[in-house]
Amino acid sequence: MKTYRKELWFDTKQRREFHNITRTVDECLRESGIQEGLLLCNAMHITASVFINDDESGLHQDFETWLERLAPEKPYSQYKHNGYEDNGDAHLKRTIMGREVVVAVTDGKLDLGTWEQIFYGEFDGKRKKRVLVKIIGE
Amino acid sequence: MKTYRKELWFDTKQRREFHNITRTVDECLRESGIQEGLLLCNAMHITASVFINDDESGLHQDFETWLERLAPEKPYSQYKHNGYEDNGDAHLKRTIMGREVVVAVTDGKLDLGTWEQIFYGEFDGKRKKRVLVKIIGE
Amino acid sequence: MKTYRKELWFDTKQRREFHNITRTVDECLRESGIQEGLLLCNAMHITASVFINDDESGLHQDFETWLERLAPEKPYSQYKHNGYEDNGDAHLKRTIMGREVVVAVTDGKLDLGTWEQIFYGEFDGKRKKRVLVKIIGE
Numbered sequence: 141m142k143t144y145r146k147e148l149w150f151d152t153k154q155r156r157e158f159h160n161i162t163r164t165v166d167e168c169l170r171e172s173g174i175q176e177g178l179l180l181c182n183a184m185h186i187t188a189s190v191f192i193n194d195d196e197s198g199l200h201q202d203f204e205t206w207l208e209r210l211a212p213e214k215p216y217s218q219y220k221h222n223g224y225e226d227n228g229d230a231h232l233k234r235t236i237m238g239r240e241v242v243v244a245v246t247d248g249k250l251d252l253g254t255w256e257q258i259f260y261g262e263f264d265g266k267r268k269k270r271v272l273v274k275i276i277g278e
Numbered sequence: 279m280k281t282y283r284k285e286l287w288f289d290t291k292q293r294r295e296f297h298n299i300t301r302t303v304d305e306c307l308r309e310s311g312i313q314e315g316l317l318l319c320n321a322m323h324i325t326a327s328v329f330i331n332d333d334e335s336g337l338h339q340d341f342e343t344w345l346e347r348l349a350p351e352k353p354y355s356q357y358k359h360n361g362y363e364d365n366g367d368a369h370l371k372r373t374i375m376g377r378e379v380v381v382a383v384t385d386g387k388l389d390l391g392t393w394e395q396i397f398y399g400e401f402d403g404k405r406k407k408r409v410l411v412k413i414i415g416e
Numbered sequence: 417m418k419t420y421r422k423e424l425w426f427d428t429k430q431r432r433e434f435h436n437i438t439r440t441v442d443e444c445l446r447e448s449g450i451q452e453g454l455l456l457c458n459a460m461h462i463t464a465s466v467f468i469n470d471d472e473s474g475l476h477q478d479f480e481t482w483l484e485r486l487a488p489e490k491p492y493s494q495y496k497h498n499g500y501e502d503n504g505d506a507h508l509k510r511t512i513m514g515r516e517v518v519v520a521v522t523d524g525k526l527d528l529g530t531w532e533q534i535f536y537g538e539f540d541g542k543r544k545k546r547v548l549v550k551i552i553g554e
Contacts, residue, residue: 141279141417141554143452145522176281178318178414180454180518184529186469192377193324193369198358202366203373206349211482220474228478231469235479235513237373239468242318242380242518244412246283251410253322272527274520276454276553277414278279279417314419316456316552330515331462331507336496340504341511344487375511380456380518382550384421389548391460415552416417 144172144275147184152265155213156233158200159260161190161271165243166250168273175248177277181258182240184270187230189237189261192252207233207263230263237261245277282310282413285322290403293351294371296338297398299328299409303381304388306411313386315415319396320378322408325368327375327399330390345371345401368401375399383415420448420551423460428541431489432509434476435536437466437547441519442526444549451524453553457534458516460546463506465513465537468528483509483539506539513537521553 146168148161165181181190193199211232212218219228241258244251252258260271284306286299303319319328331337349370350356357366379396382389390396398409422444424437441457457466469475487508488494495504517534520527528534536547 141452143522143553145520145527176279176414178316178412178454180520182518182520184532186529186531191373193373194359196359198361199366199369201358202370206370210348210486220477221470221472223474228475231475232478232482235467235469238376238514240518242320242378244283244318244320244410246412251283251412253324253408253410255324256322270529272520272529274454274522274527276452277281314417314552316454316550329511331511332497334497336499337504337507339496340508344508348486376514380458380516382421382456382458382548384550389421389550391462391546391548393462394460415419 141276142174142278146273148271149268150260151268152262155265157262157265160195160257161260162258165258165273169250172275174245174275174277177245177275179243179245180240180274182272184272187227187234187264188269189234190241190271191237191259191261192241192256194255195257227264233263279414280312280416284411286409287406288398289406290400293403295400295403298333298395299398300396303396303411307388310413312383312413312415315383315413317381317383318378318412320410322410325365325372325402326407327372328379328409329375329397329399330379330394332393333395348374365402371401417552418450418554422549424547425544426536427544428538431541433538433541436471436533437536438534441534441549445526448551450521450551450553453521453551455519455521455551456516457549460548463503463510463540464545465510466517466547467513467535467537468517468532470531471533486512503540509539
């Protein structure tokens with residue numbers, strides 16, 4: 141069995157941003173040399189997400205509007221978590237979007253559907269944060 | 279290490295449907311001959327879901343009502359994603375329900391709790407779509 | 417390839433509770449002797465969740481308030497699932513929080529970010545329920 145591990149770093153300019161990381165994750169897979177197995181990609185922070193969806197800017201605006209409706213950022217006082225911090229909403233938004241994805245590795249490639257793209261979802265940015273890529277297989 | 283891969287195809291009659299795929303996934307596992315490992319089952323489309331819950335028709339109606347409340351299909355104009363398409367709501371509904379499940383394989387069987395059943399959740403149907411089953415182990 | 421399996425049992429005093437199970441899952445990993453691989457931890461019941469977030473009591477109160485807003489427990493009659501049962505809301509709450517987490521195993525340790533903690537989320541407690549830990553690797 142082969143295993144591979146890499147951390148990806150992010151430092152977004154805005155509080156909330158979506159970044160397509162499919163190409164970077166694909167480079168990790170090639171670097172690993174693994175042909176068959178499973179790839180785990182997860183946020184290492186609890187106010188960020190790794191998820192799979194469409195790379196379409198209208199949809200990303202819809203996500204922003206929708207998440208703000210389900211778990212609004214303000215007023216900060218609505219969350220008991222917000223004392224020293226102001227990111228209560230980010231914990232909830234990331235819960236909706238999910239922490240991680242598991243992707244099949246087949247013939248040395250990410251075994252994704254036609255429109256599946258892997259995204260980093262940041263909900264409390266403007267600071268350095270990490271994503272883990274772990275691959276096991278052979 | 280052994281690996282196994284299969285695509286399952288769906289073409290639902292309605293826009294939104296839930297299908298219990300536990301038996302089909304179980305057949306994949308038997309076909310694989312894998313006794314110990316992990317099984318990934320994921321939608322290959324971004325407006326569909328694979329999730330685990332109860333096979334109870336009342337609950338499935340509750341899911342339908344609840345998802346329509348959290349991310350209504352209409353009016354289509356409420357989503358920026360809806361220009362050429364009308365499935366903005368389906369991307370959001372699938373986000374709530376999740377893309378994938380990972381199930382333990384123990385003694386050649388799906389290691390599920392008593393009431394756990396695997397479902398395909400379609401939110402933008404009436405066309406051919408795929409689910410991936412990938413198993414690794416030995 | 418090595419594999420490891422363990423069931424963790426819970427019997428909560430209240431209908432809804434969150435329990436930090438990181439230490440217990442870590443003990444499973446040590447017991448397994450696995451150094452590199454993937455760890456799956458999932459609820460075996462469909463009204464409970466395993467998720468990763470912050471061990472902060474204010475946040476946990478925020479989760480309770482937020483989940484009650486998105487999928488209220490009462491009136492019980494609002495859910496078609498509630499005939500013999502009264503736990504329709506618990507199925508929906510667990511859907512938001514997720515069934516499972518997959519965690520990388522690196523150098524014999526849970527490869528978690530600084531603030532990542534693994535929780536058991538109970539939404540229909542006061543009875544015995546199980547969580548599965550399955551680890552594969554070498």
